[in-house]
Amino acid sequence: MKKEYLLILGAGGHGQVVRELAMSLGQFEKIEFLDDNSEKAIGKCEDYLKFRNEFSCAHAAFGNNVFRMQWFEKLRQAGFHLPVLIHETAWVSPSATIKEGTVVLPKAVVNTNAVVEENCIVNCAAVVDHDVKLETSVHIGPGAVVKAPCVIETCRKVEAGEVIFP
Secondary structure, three states, X not given: OOOEEEEEEXXXXXXXXXXXXXXXXXXXXXXXXXXXXXXXXXXXXXXXXXXXXXXXXXXXXXXXXXXXXXXXXXXXXXXXXXXXXXXXXXXXXXXOEEOOOOEXXXXXXXXXXXXXXOOOEEOOOOEEOOOOXXXXXXXXXXXXXXXXXXXEOOOOEEOOOOEXXX
């Protein structure tokens, strides 16, 4: 299997988490950052088109949901592949749907018939219960629980430890 190159926009805390997750998966030969304020980056975010031919995959790794959604759309329109990144210790039901650009972090659960739309973050030890729907660019914080059959609207952040129920 050919390994791909991954370009991560955002070298802050969430970007570092995404990088380590991507490294743990072993599917990327090269992983680099673009960031406007980091020495770890090979360029600024606005330079993303310059890297399109070198990097087949990209990920918008910003904690701000609206900002992340805007960059996700730019990356998609530029033709990058926006991979789903799921940590090996997460449980994702075979009947769940996880759409592009989403990350599912360690010990998280995405249960039966759940739908996780594009560009979401399901953080460490979060639980997305059966029949839940997360709309685009949602962030479910560490240890948060979203009980069935809730729908979490676009760009909402469910805070760490919060429990959402019908």
